[in-house]
Amino acid sequence: MSQFGAPANWQMLRFRKDESLYFEGDSARTWFVVESGVARTCRFHADGHRQLTGFHYQGDVFGLDEESRLETAEAVTDLACWSFTRQGLANSEGPVWAEPQMILQKALRNAHNCIFLFGRRTAQERIAAFILMLAKRQQARDRIELAMCRSDIADYLGLTIHTVSRTISQMCQEELIFLEGPHHCRILNRAGLEQLAGELGPATTREFEMIRQCSGF
């Protein structure tokens, strides 16, 4: 049984790297929670250009569509996850975190953070924010695994793989990070990354708002 104490009516599913869990347009029967590995959700533009809408790590719930899937879900790495229905949750056999409202609210918070992330303009800002997000998600002080390939990062951040690669290289030169192979990275200068990403805590925000409103800038 999973660390999540999954109820019996949950179903464990396994996928190989790059396999699809479901496609955009499929009927949405179940929700998913990651047991191990990483999943991605994405949508496609008419020109074939792909937009990732999220990476999902252990404990993340995704696939919260109402009737039909708005997104396609795929395995970034070999993936194990539980699928379950909202009805299954309603039986209240699940763990405390598994209440539909909690799940939805967390997903919403993630989506808003994602929108905020995109708001960052330059490639440097976006990638700095992305690396810090990964670090936070992996609860890693400074050693980070980049499980996804460059094109996943690019399609998540709205950049090309070239710009992603170039920007990461540049950050290495500036000794903000250090690459141990293409899929492992060490944060050398967290403060520098945070400055690039431009984090602004809620504490300072209201103050900032006040200034903005008074000065009118």
Next chain:
Amino acid sequence: MSQFGAPANWQMLRFRKDESLYFEGDSARTWFVVESGVARTCRFHADGHRQLTGFHYQGDVFGLDEESRLETAEAVTDLACWSFTRQGLANSEGPVWAEPQMILQKALRNAHNCIFLFGRRTAQERIAAFILMLAKRQQARDRIELAMCRSDIADYLGLTIHTVSRTISQMCQEELIFLEGPHHCRILNRAGLEQLAGELGPATTREFEMIRQCSGF
């Protein structure tokens, strides 16, 4: 009483244009639903750069934060909205649409659409998609009100006001749209806009996915 048949324990609030409903970091006591006017939610980056996360029209629910506000909410126009608590909803006095799960799910869908919108690359694509989104939201066949100012549009789409203005002007020259003053616009060539925006229906998506997977592009 509102068209929504608001229960007695809901509270009607009125705001003048550009007034703030709440600030990022405030404790999140209530949810809001727009009765008339338009609201915007936004967050600020450290450099003062603002990111809008949504425009909210009549019937839209926003402010669904858990404990503290992640975003600031402001009135785009003079605004009337109801505020209510989740507990109030639980009393089941509200209209059918007002079930927390439904509301959260709709908000999540909107957020994902927003992320998808950002995925569009060029200013033309983003603005075409934005105009079509407004048209759909206002259920207008071709006459659209741009209630928000250019800087709101810019901060929503991750562009500058200059680029927004230039791109709109260009679309006028190309006779895709026609401006009747800065805040009213007529769609002259919807097909052209849709082509720019690159809508791709779910029907074609799975097919597309299959091709993609086989050819490996």
Next chain:
DNA sequence: CGAGACTTTGAGAGCAGTCAAATCCTGTGG
């Protein structure tokens, strides 16, 4: 060890940002 895919790097073009200024609206007061 070798093939194929992924990643990195280079050069040049194009699009959006910056700085600057003109024009147009909007709302107020006469």
Next chain:
DNA sequence: CCACAGGATTTGACTGCTCTCAAAGTCTCG
């Protein structure tokens, strides 16, 4: 109703960043 002031919008010129096209280098897995 008209004039005016301030803000919002539009436009222009130029710069710089990211994309495109191209090729070399590296990693992974059979």
